[in-house]
Amino acid sequence: MPGFHDILGHEAVKQHFQKAIEAHKISHAYILAGEAGMGRKSLANAFAMTLLCEKGKSEPCMECHACRQVLSGNHPDLIHVTHEKSTIGVDDIREQINDTIMIRPYSSYYKIYIVDEAEKMTVQAQNALLKTIEEPPGYAVIILLTTNPEAFLPTILSRCIQLKLRPLRDSVVQEYLAGSLQVPEKEARLYAAFARGNLGKAIRLAGSSEFRHLYDEMVYMLKSVKTMELSELLDRIKRWKDEELDIGECLDFMQVWYRDALMFKVTKDPDLLIFRDEFIALDKLSKTTGYDGFEKILEAIDKARVRLEANVNMELAMELMLLVMKEN
Numbered sequence: 001m002p003g004f005h006d007i008l009g010h011e012a013v014k015q016h017f018q019k020a021i022e023a024h025k026i027s028h029a030y031i032l033a034g035e036a037g038m039g040r041k042s043l044a045n046a047f048a049m050t051l052l053c054e055k056g057k058s059e060p061c062m063e064c065h066a067c068r069q070v071l072s073g074n075h076p077d078l079i080h081v082t083h084e085k086s087t088i089g090v091d092d093i094r095e096q097i098n099d100t101i102m103i104r105p106y107s108s109y110y111k112i113y114i115v116d117e118a119e120k121m122t123v124q125a126q127n128a129l130l131k132t133i134e135e136p137p138g139y140a141v142i143i144l145l146t147t148n149p150e151a152f153l154p155t156i157l158s159r160c161i162q163l164k165l166r167p168l169r170d171s172v173v174q175e176y177l178a179g180s181l182q183v184p185e186k187e188a189r190l191y192a193a194f195a196r197g198n199l200g201k202a203i204r205l206a207g208s209s210e211f212r213h214l215y216d217e218m219v220y221m222l223k224s225v226k227t228m229e230l231s232e233l234l235d236r237i238k239r240w241k242d243e244e245l246d247i248g249e250c251l252d253f254m255q256v257w258y259r260d261a262l263m264f265k266v267t268k269d270p271d272l273l274i275f276r277d278e279f280i281a282l283d284k285l286s287k288t289t290g291y292d293g294f295e296k297i298l299e300a301i302d303k304a305r306v307r308l309e310a311n312v313n314m315e316l317a318m319e320l321m322l323l324v325m326k327e328n
């Protein structure tokens with residue numbers, strides 16, 4: 001479990017927490033929002049550990065009794081709210097927060113509650129939590145982790161400090177993969193491009209054999225878009241669905257591919273390519289497709305994504321997109 005300085009990126013969020021600690025102005029309720037894998041839990045834990053640390057600095061010392069208790073998951077004043085069902089119900093909030101929050105902290109100045117997947121709180125659960133957030137005891141700190149702050153009642157939102165995690169720069173993710181995880185540089189670049197600033201996702205991709213399969217499938221298909229019959233292309237896509245490939249990730253892949261070719265058309269610099277191994281194919285594509293063609297294709301991929309999210313028949317959404325790819 002890392003302290004603040006071990007967490008890559010997210011400078012604004014770290015600074016917010018550390019300044020609040022230095023100024024002794026801790027809010028009673030926070031919302032940490034961001035995609036899964038971006039580091040919400042690490043940031044919340046670093047904040048909690050720092051607040052509980054006996055040294056009282058803006059980084060946890062990692063050595064005192066309190067820090068060691070947090071590290072071993074046994075600090076009595078740090079409560080991770082859990083839930084058994086697919087939603088967080090009113091009883092979960094009552095039993096784990098409301099009924100215990102008036103009991104003073106055992107060993108430190110703060111008593112901290114971390115609610116993961118807080119967007120799963122039912123309206124009743126949120127209303128129960130609201131009562132506590134409206135009049136919390138001075139020592140209480142509640143941290144809600146979420147992928148979707150829009151799921152919260154306006155009354156909850158208005159009482160919490162909202163902090164949103166931003167994607168990291170690709171270069172930061174790439175350096176981490178290559179440096180700390182010894183991923184070969186060429187692959188690190190690819191994973192970083194796909195993770196779109198989400199370090200957790202990049203690490204997951206780097207350790208996944210499924211990604212390799214996705215890569216082979218997609219590159220083969222993208223190289224053959226113009227020569228393969230439409231029906232054959234659609235058959236391949238249907239097979240991806242049967243193989244449970246994530247169609248959203250397939251679209252991400254296509255987007256990175258066409259952006260790569262467009263980038264090469266503009267810069268003529270092969271070092272900037274994400275798919276450096278596919279230089280010959282991308283070079284050809286950059287010569288046969290015009291700027292407006294790339295624009296149309298990238299738009300068509302976006303449209304396919306929107307259509308799939310709106311539950312339009314997948315085959316139709318893909319067919320419309322493939323036609324634009326074939327024509328441009």
Ligand SMILES: [Zn+2]
Pocket residue numbers: 052053054055060061062063064065066067068
């Ligand atoms: Zn400490």
